[in-house]
Amino acid sequence: xxxxxxxxxxxxxxxxxxxxxxxxxxxxxxxxxxxxxxxxxxxxxxxxxxxxxxxxxxxxxxxxxxxxxxxxxxxxxxxxxxxxxxxxxxxxxxxxxxxxxxxxxxxxxxxxxxxxxxxxxxxxxxxxxxxxxxxxxxxxxxxxxxxxxxxxxxxxxxxxxx
Numbered sequence: 001x002x003x004x005x006x007x008x009x010x011x012x013x014x015x016x017x018x019x020x021x022x023x024x025x026x027x028x029x030x031x032x033x034x035x036x037x038x039x040x041x042x043x044x045x046x047x048x049x050x051x052x053x054x055x056x057x058x059x060x061x062x063x064x065x066x067x068x069x070x071x072x073x074x075x076x077x078x079x080x081x082x083x084x085x086x087x088x089x090x091x092x093x094x095x096x097x098x099x100x101x102x103x104x105x106x107x108x109x110x111x112x113x114x115x116x117x118x119x120x121x122x123x124x125x126x127x128x129x130x131x132x133x134x135x136x137x138x139x140x141x142x143x144x145x146x147x148x149x150x151x152x153x154x155x156x157x158x159x160x161x162x
Contacts, residue, residue: 008101008108008123015116018096020074020089023081028089034114036069036143038136041097041108044076049128050107058085060133068114069140076104109136113143 009015015030015037022028030037040057042050057064057071064071073088074096075081081090091097094104101123102108108123109131120139124130131139 006098006101009110009118009121011118011121013118015110015112015118016099018099019092020096021081021092022087022089028087030072031116033070034068036067036114036119036140037110037112037116038064038069038071038140039074039108039110039112040071040130041074041091041100041102041106041110042076042079043107043126044079044104047107049126053107053128053130054084054088056133057136060137061085063137064140067137067140067144069111069144111136111139111143113146119143 018030019027020030030039038057040053042054054073057073061071071086073084073086075088075090076097077091077094079090081088097104100108100110103123106123106125107128107130108121110118111120112118119142122131
């Protein structure tokens, strides 16, 4: 009997508790917080397309943060995590990737709200057809302005950007 790969996590699901390794090798748990979470999973091996995408995300950090979104990059096991303008972590044993149903040869982008509910998710092959920065900002804006209890816009749910 062969084990089947888990299905890609779906919008509306709750992000499971995930543990990654930081630059210092110490475990870092990703838990719901006061901010939405934008997870960007890179392809394995040296991937210039994923490195370029991380740079694009770095270029919109102020916009993402103004809409209450915390970006986190995730590298496959064995890749070196480096300090940068936003956290880039390593996925020990590729456990997080497996739990979320992201294939070994895929890159993925997952956006959750502040309570950990998956708002958007997509996996991509070697083509790097990842969401453009403007799309990420618009999605972060929608998540930030949407009430998690009733899913309707509610600007009273957020403080004005600083």
